[in-house]
Amino acid sequence: MAIVETHNLTKNYGGQVAVSDLTFTIEEGEIFGFLGPNGSGKTTTLLMLLGLTEPTGGWARVAEFNPTREPIEVKRIVGYIPESIGFYDDMDARENLRFIARLNNMADPVSSPKIEEALGSVGLSDEAEKKVGAYSRGMRQRLGIAEILIKEPRLAFLDEPTLGLDPEGTTRIIEYIESLSRDKNITILLSSHDLKQVQKIADRIGIMIHGQMIALGSLEKLAEEKLGVDDKEISLDDVYMRYFQEGSP
Amino acid sequence: MTGIGAIVRKELADHFSSYRFIILFALIAMVSLITTYMVGMGLKEELGSVAKPRFVFLMLFTSTGPVFSLVQFVAFFGPLIGLVLGFDAINRERSSGTLSKLASQPIYRDAIINAKFLSGVVTIAIMVGAIVLVVSGLGLKLVGVVPGLEELWRIVIYLIISIFYISFWLGISILFSILFRGIATSALATLAIWIFFSFFVSMGATVVANSLVPLDTREDPERLMRHLRVQRVVSLVSPMQLYNDSTAIIIDPMRKTTRSLVLMGPIERLSSARFRRPLALSQSIYVVLPHMITVIAITFICFGVSYAVFMRQEIRST
Numbered sequence: 428m429a430i431v432e433t434h435n436l437t438k439n440y441g442g443q444v445a446v447s448d449l450t451f452t453i454e455e456g457e458i459f460g461f462l463g464p465n466g467s468g469k470t471t472t473l474l475m476l477l478g479l480t481e482p483t484g485g486w487a488r489v490a491e492f493n494p495t496r497e498p499i500e501v502k503r504i505v506g507y508i509p510e511s512i513g514f515y516d517d518m519d520a521r522e523n524l525r526f527i528a529r530l531n532n533m534a535d536p537v538s539s540p541k542i543e544e545a546l547g548s549v550g551l552s553d554e555a556e557k558k559v560g561a562y563s564r565g566m567r568q569r570l571g572i573a574e575i576l577i578k579e580p581r582l583a584f585l586d587e588p589t590l591g592l593d594p595e596g597t598t599r600i601i602e603y604i605e606s607l608s609r610d611k612n613i614t615i616l617l618s619s620h621d622l623k624q625v626q627k628i629a630d631r632i633g634i635m636i637h638g639q640m641i642a643l644g645s646l647e648k649l650a651e652e653k654l655g656v657d658d659k660e661i662s663l664d665d666v667y668m669r670y671f672q673e674g675s676p
Numbered sequence: 677m678t679g680i681g682a683i684v685r686k687e688l689a690d691h692f693s694s695y696r697f698i699i700l701f702a703l704i705a706m707v708s709l710i711t712t713y714m715v716g717m718g719l720k721e722e723l724g725s726v727a728k729p730r731f732v733f734l735m736l737f738t739s740t741g742p743v744f745s746l747v748q749f750v751a752f753f754g755p756l757i758g759l760v761l762g763f764d765a766i767n768r769e770r771s772s773g774t775l776s777k778l779a780s781q782p783i784y785r786d787a788i789i790n791a792k793f794l795s796g797v798v799t800i801a802i803m804v805g806a807i808v809l810v811v812s813g814l815g816l817k818l819v820g821v822v823p824g825l826e827e828l829w830r831i832v833i834y835l836i837i838s839i840f841y842i843s844f845w846l847g848i849s850i851l852f853s854i855l856f857r858g859i860a861t862s863a864l865a866t867l868a869i870w871i872f873f874s875f876f877v878s879m880g881a882t883v884v885a886n887s888l889v890p891l892d893t894r895e896d897p898e899r900l901m902r903h904l905r906v907q908r909v910v911s912l913v914s915p916m917q918l919y920n921d922s923t924a925i926i927i928d929p930m931r932k933t934t935r936s937l938v939l940m941g942p943i944e945r946l947s948s949a950r951f952r953r954p955l956a957l958s959q960s961i962y963v964v965l966p967h968m969i970t971v972i973a974i975t976f977i978c979f980g981v982s983y984a985v986f987m988r989q990e991i992r993s994t
Contacts, residue, residue, distance in 0.1 A: 470992065474990070474991075474992065477780055479776070479779055479780065479990070479991050480990050480991075498784075499782050499783070499784065500782075502780055502781060502782040502783075503782040505780070507776075507777070507780040509773060509776045509777065509780070509992075511773040512773055512777070513769075513772045513773025513774035513775070513776070513777050514772075514773075514774065514777075515686075515772075515774060516772065517690075526682065526686055527777075527781065529681075529682035529685070530679050530682050530683075530778070530781040530782070530783055531781060531782060532782070
């Protein structure tokens, strides 16, 4: 069953097209790798799916809800980690998570055990008393994952969650993302430039260039389409670069 | 109302624990207490051997201390409270990446701006209320006169107008925090507008009056009246002038007009002084009702503009 569905979704800023006639679906429970160069329209698509910006044309459905008309319902079931993840630096990890829980109408006695569990899951229990301003980028990303765990959404939009992380931090975050899908059955829309990591965990891949989805499917399918091979050793880098070089279809 | 409570709670905690609030509050409380002490001691000395006039308690607010009266002080420095509380309300959230996170939670977008304004207004109300209470307490001790019911009502109305007046400046600063991405830019812009309304509007009023109705000779009273009317109309552009006029009449029952010029000869003045009576509270309100309504209206208009601009802006994390 499709949890995300778009049809001819379009967003223009003045005369500039950010997203053009985007039509795709994401099935419930899958990890969808959302790829594309900077400025290709990935973040704008995520914002439209979250109801944070209105499409100029077309429509989108997230778990049967219209993000433009029913943003609260959509935001209730979607966890979002933006590209530049922000926290209140003068608050510690628990306070940040408690604030998010309150925004999600969770009473403190209900959220407290969840906060402890989430902090434990991402390995931040020992650092929970520290002000978030003193956290490294990797720790902040892990705290972002903890936020998603608290919210227990059906769907998570992760916009460049491994950006700026060292290899160890990247691997750790990818493992957490995988566990969100495997253990919590959360559908993941993962926007990333880290093709190796996306290849590791994504069930399907969508490649956007100049606001258009120019490729959509499993890695094997895309490799066969573009490179004419069905070799299991094929790398996403090769496929992506081929699509990227050819530009729009 | 989804989410407003949580954001207001957090904002209030932020305000009351921030150094800028503590420093500002300490400064204003200190100046208010010193002014009240000086005024109270002066009143005690002056009125020690004579029958105390009515509304002596209100004199604590209107009598000029070492430099200014309490009412003048709030009119001039009150805006700083509003400006300091709001100049980075939205752009700080934007630059730290928390705005997109807030907006992606299951709350309406306007909950963010409503909560920012509401928490600012609550902070202002607590701050000004606390200062008025402390000043009243000190005044009671120094002057030894218990305020009458009418005096209390006048103080309450003064408090309400002051909260609206400072909230207007809060609205201005929140608007600038939405319009300008840079925190320093919005801080400078809010300061500039405060300086403009504090100093330049009154200067501008004189310039406009001089150019529209030049005073060649002072022998033409009609011309002088027209000159002053133009000057007054222009100066009413400033919220500070509106607030000054409103509070001066409300807190001082002996004042009967907001105009500075009273056309009366010396004999008339002497004769009327013998029958000088304070205005009833309802009459004082009647005199400055347009001013008070305007102060309240510009506060809501300012917030309304902030609201509209914020709702039309796109929220992105970068």
